[in-house]
């Protein structure tokens with residue numbers, strides 16, 4: 001097992017439930033996507049994996065492990081940013097405005113491989129060429145704001161790959177890009193994944209993009225996993241009404257229901273999809289149990305394949 005999340009729960013310090021319990025396991029070579037609407041808690045999982053939960057938010061239960069070692073405060077040197085790479089959502093916020101692009105690229109090799117900057121940049125040159133980053137000598141001397149959005153995101157991808165990771169976590173990496181740049185970035189990641197045999201977890205609200213980049217899907221709703229399984233099966237016959245709604249939004253090429261979810265502190269008991277579900281029944285006031293295995297299952301009282309609306 002390479003990346004294992006067991007019964008992870010995240011809450012505000014005041015007790016409000018935000019995420020979990022989440023169970024998942026990702027191995028080298030596997031391509032997973034975590035899909036959900038805005039506010040469903042997707043990015044909290046990435047933040048928990050990298051120990052950067054926002055102030056006032058805590059992991060209250062469960063464990064996170066990578067390559068057999070715990071992730072968190074006591075995480076061994078060389079794990080996060082080394083064997084486990086991270087591509088952030090907003091490169092302009094993630095990059096230090098005072099460091100050049102070249103200085104950014106040299107950061108992780110210095111920490112994890114004890115490499116001097118010149119040595120690291122020479123080693124990374126073929127990767128930068130492969131990612132289509134400019135070869136002119138002044139490019140790596142630019143500050144982040146002097147590069148385009150697509151270039152900044154490819155620098156973040158190069159940083160994540162700079163220490164030859166086994167797994168990547170990509171946290172909505174194409175949010176700040178236009179449609180052609182999104183497709184280009186997705187193609188670059190897929191190419192690197194094939195060449196290096198990487199595994200990844202790609203977090204996105206866009207089911208169409210998830211279908212392009214992942215073999216297996218995890219669908220998150222109101223902080224809970226509600227459906228998981230092979231991408232092809234979930235697209236052909238979604239069982240959870242939330243998955244069906246994400247699919248409908250992807251077909252219409254629209255953003256799925258922004259603002260649909262109640263704020264966590266205002267959610268009633270049970271399934272948070274109730275206000276929008278035309279299959280709701282009494283049992284939905286309690287959370288349905290997860291039926292299936294880790295990475296392949298469903299949490300719903302009246303799934304779409306259970307016949308006509310109850």
Ligand code: SF4
Nearest residue numbers: 271277284300301302
């Ligand atoms: S049937 Fe019930 S559990 Fe299933 S999505 Fe609708 S409200 Fe949620």
